[in-house]
Amino acid sequence: MRWISWPAATVCARCICNGGSRFFASEAARRPKSRFGPTLSLEHFLQRGKVLSLWRRVLRDTRRIADLETRAETRKMARDEFERNKNVKDISQIKYLISTGKSQWGATERYVDGL
Incomplete structure (x- = not known):
């Protein structure tokens, strides 16, 4: 055989x-079920990459904050926002959150640069 x-x-x-x-x-x-969860659509996959890119940008930019307490507080604020919206499934809502997050982080970044 x-x-x-x-x-x-x-x-x-x-x-x-x-x-x-x-x-x-x-x-x-x-x-067996995938350990990575359900399969993402192409659009969800692309938006996930943009979310991760924004998160990495936030982490990189917070390294420039000299005061350790302010740095930790800023990272906690950003993490709380990301976690609060982690279960959003609607593509248009995800796009809105990404654009809002970028603009809010831009304002925070300008404030940090002024310190």
């Missing part, structure tokens, strides 16, 4: 000839 390896399973050549489609249908039903 010849064995064939595929990424999803290892099956013998006889299983492929005798009802192989039934095997793969049952294999898909037993496939």
